[in-house]
Amino acid sequence: MQRLSSNTLPQLTKNLSSNLNVYKVISQYIGSDFKELITSLHPQDNIIKVESTGKWDINLCVLPPKTFYYNKVPSFLKVLEGCVWTELQVGKEPVNPGFMLTQEIALELAQPHVLFNTGMTKRNVILSVNKNIKVKDTPLL
Secondary structure, three states: OOOOOEOOHHHHHHHHHOOOOHHHHHHOEOOOOHHHHHOOOOOOOOEEEEEEOOOEEEEEEEEOOOEEEEEOOOEEEEEEEOEEEEEEEEOOEEEEEEEEEEOOOEEEEOOOEEEEEOOOOOOEEEEEEEEOOOHHHOOOO
């Protein structure tokens, strides 16, 4: 049996490069090394590109209070810090009701989605893994 748990982001990248099941790999990420990457984040930035394998892009999405992030690319997500309100998009309309993603929950969203930080004081940090995309398909903030 292959070991899927990852203590660090480099281990997560290695597991994804080995063509292991993406959902299982992201759901079993248990490291806290992501906090080191966030300390140097510019206040205007929301996305940190962690790594790009031959097939996958690994990103951290940092949402300050009262902000949102629109992603039109299907993604595997795991909330690392805080909790996130999510609305799926079908066509131009959101699918209601939305739902809350809490820490330690991982899932795959196959259609465009919006992640909201509706909190007043805490940031949210989301690990996002998606297939490599072209620059013209990059999600909008």
